[in-house]
Amino acid sequence: MEHIDHILIVDDDREIRELVAGYLKKNGLRVTVVAGGRQMRSFLEADRVDLVVLDIMMPGDDGLVLCRELRAGKHKAVPILMLTSRSDETDRIVGLEMGADDYLVKPFAARELLARIKAVLRRTRMLPPNLQVTEAGQLLAFGAWRLDTTARHLLDKAGTVVALSGAEYRLLRIFLDHPQRVLSRDQLLNLTQGRDAELFDRSIDLLVSRVRQRLRDDAREPAYIKTVRNEGYVLAMPVEIVAAPP
Secondary structure, three states: OOOOOEEEEEOOOHHHHHHHHHHHHHOOOEEEEEOOHHHHHHHHHHOOOOEEEEEOOOOOOOHHHHHHHHHHOOOOOOOEEEEEEOOOHHHHHHHHHHOOOEEEEEOOOHHHHHHHHHHHHHHHHOOOHHHOOOOOOOEEEEOOEEEEOOOOEEEOOOOOEEEOOHHHHHHHHHHHHOOOOOEOHHHHHHHHHOOOOOOOOOHHHHHHHHHHHHOOOOOOOOOOEEEEOOOEEEEOOOOEEEEOOO
16 A cells, blocks of 8 residues: 655644645645644654654744654654744754754745655655665764664764764765765755755754764864865765675
8 A cells, every 4th residue: 555644733823734734635645733742742652654844833842842852752753844933043943953854934835835845755765866876774984983874873983873863864974975075055955955045044054063963073173074164064084885784
């Protein structure tokens, strides 16, 4: 049976929930709507979803709190698309720092939300074809680290596992497939999120910062992902395929 993607919409505005759910259902998606964090938790205990659309501005536990909770728990791999108001630039930045995969600014057209959902799902499930230059199921070694491309996590020298969000994995994989090559912010944004940069868009810088934290890299003098002024970022380490994970 063909899989139908299941979208969970978390928004306290009933009109928005109903309008968006109706449009997404007409376009072939399975949709569940809830009004807040309590209902979201209850539903996720009983069923699985392919993506969560999470409004930031909600009473009680807002979207940022819920995003942090999802990323810290057993649902950490579920993609998150955050809805923000045009004036909430700080919230958008914080949301991306917490692990949201993308954001959409209110007011928005339902077709734009559908396009963003499809893009996030597509990015979550596979790398862009032009980046698939390494075989699946490998350990990629660089510096003191290895990336397990099957489990999609990092391993340090002691074999300790460092978990990665979907966005963090995609960005790191892009760098590992293009080592010692400068990649611009526009290139990285397009390859990781499938969209062009907007004015003052800091999402790639924030994602690089998160990956540096995973690598325990000094942001002031990074050894792994270096900033190339006015150009972008570069993975400064050579990469070696060392083994297939067991």
